[in-house]
Amino acid sequence: QKTKEGFFAKITKAIAGKASIDEEVLDNLEEALVGADVGIETTLAIIKRIEARVAKDKYISTGELNALLQEEIEAVLVDADNTSYKNFEIPEGQKPYVILVVGVNGVGKTTTIGKLAHNYKKAGHNVILGAADTFRAAAVDQLTIWSERVGVSIVKQAMGSDPSAVAFDTVTSAVAKGSDIVIIDTAGRLHNKAYLMDELTKIKRVIKKVLPTAPNEVMLVLDGSTGQNAIEQARHFTAATDVTSLTITKLDGTAKGGVVLAIANQFKIPVKFIGVGEKIDDLLVFDKHEFVDSLFKR
Amino acid sequence: MFNSLSEKLESAFKNLKGEARINDLNIANTVKDIRRALVDADVNFKIAKEFTDKVKEKATGEKVINAISPGQLMVKIVQDELTELVGGKEADFNITGNPAVILIAGLQGSGKTTFTGKLATYLKTKKGKSPLVVAADIYRPAAIDQLTVLAEQIGVDIYAERENKDAVSIAQNAIKHAKANNKNVVIIDTAGRLAVDEVMMTEVANIKAAVNPTEILFVVDAMTGQDAVNTAKTFNERLDFSGVVLTKLDGDTRGGAALSIKYTVNKPIKFMSSGEKMDTLDIFYPERMAQRILGMGDITSLVEKA
Numbered sequence A: 001q002k003t004k005e006g007f008f009a010k011i012t013k014a015i016a017g018k019a020s021i022d023e024e025v026l027d028n029l030e031e032a033l034v035g036a037d038v039g040i041e042t043t044l045a046i047i048k049r050i051e052a053r054v055a056k057d058k059y060i061s062t063g064e065l066n067a068l069l070q071e072e073i074e075a076v077l078v079d080a081d082n083t084s085y086k087n088f089e090i091p092e093g094q095k096p097y098v099i100l101v102v103g104v105n106g107v108g109k110t111t112t113i114g115k116l117a118h119n120y121k122k123a124g125h126n127v128i129l130g131a132a133d134t135f136r137a138a139a140v141d142q143l144t145i146w147s148e149r150v151g152v153s154i155v156k157q158a159m160g161s162d163p164s165a166v167a168f169d170t171v172t173s174a175v176a177k178g179s180d181i182v183i184i185d186t187a188g189r190l191h192n193k194a195y196l197m198d199e200l201t202k203i204k205r206v207i208k209k210v211l212p213t214a215p216n217e218v219m220l221v222l223d224g225s226t227g228q229n230a231i232e233q234a235r236h237f238t239a240a241t242d243v244t245s246l247t248i249t250k251l252d253g254t255a256k257g258g259v260v261l262a263i264a265n266q267f268k269i270p271v272k273f274i275g276v277g278e279k280i281d282d283l284l285v286f287d288k289h290e291f292v293d294s295l296f297k298r
Numbered sequence B: 001m002f003n004s005l006s007e008k009l010e011s012a013f014k015n016l017k018g019e020a021r022i023n024d025l026n027i028a029n030t031v032k033d034i035r036r037a038l039v040d041a042d043v044n045f046k047i048a049k050e051f052t053d054k055v056k057e058k059a060t061g062e063k064v065i066n067a068i069s070p071g072q073l074m075v076k077i078v079q080d081e082l083t084e085l086v087g088g089k090e091a092d093f094n095i096t097g098n099p100a101v102i103l104i105a106g107l108q109g110s111g112k113t114t115f116t117g118k119l120a121t122y123l124k125t126k127k128g129k130s131p132l133v134v135a136a137d138i139y140r141p142a143a144i145d146q147l148t149v150l151a152e153q154i155g156v157d158i159y160a161e162r163e164n165k166d167a168v169s170i171a172q173n174a175i176k177h178a179k180a181n182n183k184n185v186v187i188i189d190t191a192g193r194l195a196v197d198e199v200m201m202t203e204v205a206n207i208k209a210a211v212n213p214t215e216i217l218f219v220v221d222a223m224t225g226q227d228a229v230n231t232a233k234t235f236n237e238r239l240d241f242s243g244v245v246l247t248k249l250d251g252d253t254r255g256g257a258a259l260s261i262k263y264t265v266n267k268p269i270k271f272m273s274s275g276e277k278m279d280t281l282d283i284f285y286p287e288r289m290a291q292r293i294l295g296m297g298d299i300t301s302l303v304e305k306a
């Protein structure tokens, strides 16, 4: 908090009554953003926008600067078309709503699914989980424990079985039972492994055999402490599965997750949720304003 | 990025061909480019700055030999400095003691449990040891099952207590068990924890105090960004760890966190983990890491050409 005030005090002093921002302020801004994992390219783009604004509006007052920074950075983050997710509601006519959850190893996919299931159930929906990570040791056991904790059903097969078959079974079962929402867990995979990315494409294709409109959502989970590599993750997972939403986890630590600005800027994918802990209630709806604000906190 | 960086370096110095020495003036932009390349590789920005300042100092006044262009010379200086920084003195891995006790710690999902399995495999097959892996993660759903599956897969014994909710006593009991069963290395897998989680950091510090480990390894995801510095610092303050393990190097991350961590806590990186299979563990090679941070391949060939 103190650092944040220090930062704004400095930046404000250097800008007050001036028609342009001086070098030192920009350096400070660059440090704050780069230090939050925003990355050089996006940071420079943001700085350009701010310079342009200051050049246009001229003589920005101290009070206005904070808001301007906030506004310009928030503008980089795209909104989802449909905001029903904010109340864990399912969009009109999209039942069962199928979410395919993807991401690299250990980012928090399975845990996020547990938390999502809890929230959707709380909102009155009938939830079914699909254990399509049949690869990682005890992955099915882990999701099973979450399903019990939340009190929702789960479709699973033996370890080592075809993940597409599990996804197929899960969606089939959801249709038969009239479930409201299906959430499918997948094994963590590094995006540079083509055969594993092909497997995801196949899972998606097989889901479509049961329900041509599914998956309604492909959620890419990103670890908030990941640096610039998250951009490559977004690129490759999007190429394989057309990612439609992002969830950033582990924001209860000191990492800022700023790389999401670069991702939003390049791929225009909205962030829907953030993970702030390992417990069932530690999932929050993403709030742009708070997120940008937190970038400047130490 | 570094491909374009080395191109930039080349062109930045093209018009200097006749000049015999690198000077302050012609180096400023280049240093900025190098700094940005490092930050793009996730090296902490403060460290990138200190590093490039040092490179600048080293390079200034350096005589440009005929055969090598100033750009190539800069690349070489950067690479050498980086290798030195990321590597430093050769580090042993201490498995003396009966049993030797190895404590594994790190953030959530960094790869601790997988590494525990890999290290056990390595010690069993390469060092002729008889390891015992210990499930001291009492929090994560199915953590014990996960380690059990791995232990079975690699044919190593596991110690777990499903009803015990005290990780410290599990670790202590495991050592007694090892002694009674002729196990000469004990590898303790702990729960993932955030550096800011006071309760959890105290728990792992208590495990350390109770078992007096021969080695304490801090496991870090190679994809970590700017925050690597904070995390490494806090874990080191609480545990005074003896080495670092970098995981998920089979990805395409540059792994700048390796430099940040080494620079911040000056502890050796001991292992590189690059896969989900149990045999994908390697000791640490500083040159490889330096080249990787800088963007690999073409640098070496560029320098070799010179």
Ligand SMILES: Nc1nc2c(ncn2[C@@H]2O[C@H](COP(=O)(O)OP(=O)(O)OP(=O)(O)O)[C@@H](O)[C@H]2O)c(=O)[nH]1
Pocket (backbone or CB within 6 Å): A103, A104, A105, A106, A107, A108, A109, A110, A111, A112, A133, A136, A139, A186, A187, A188, A189, A249, A250, A251, A252, A253, A274, A275, A276, A277, A278, A282, B108, B109, B140, B192, B194
């Ligand atoms: N502090 C914190 N930990 C989290 C959060 N989300 C997940 N975790 C932890 O991160 C670790 C990995 O989470 P998982 O849900 O197993 O991750 P995953 O992506 O399913 O992993 P793989 O299936 O192995 O690729 C676990 O220890 C989780 O408890 C979060 O928001 N905050």
Ligand SMILES: Nc1nc2c(ncn2[C@@H]2O[C@H](COP(=O)(O)OP(=O)(O)OP(=O)(O)O)[C@@H](O)[C@H]2O)c(=O)[nH]1
Pocket (backbone or CB within 6 Å): A105, A106, A136, A188, A190, B106, B107, B108, B109, B110, B111, B112, B113, B114, B115, B137, B140, B143, B190, B191, B192, B193, B247, B248, B249, B250, B251, B273, B274, B275, B276
């Ligand atoms: N590709 C790749 N995946 C890895 C590597 N090391 C671990 N993983 C994967 O990363 C995920 C997390 O690994 P774990 O070993 O469960 O991590 P952990 O640190 O024990 O996690 P917590 O106990 O939840 O804190 C799993 O999917 C592993 O298979 C590696 O070197 N390369």
Ligand SMILES: [Mg+2]
Pocket (backbone or CB within 6 Å): A109, A110, A111, A133, A139, A185, A186, A187, A188
């Ligand atoms: Mg999982």
Ligand SMILES: [Mg+2]
Pocket (backbone or CB within 6 Å): B112, B113, B114, B137, B140, B143, B189, B190, B191, B192
């Ligand atoms: Mg573990």
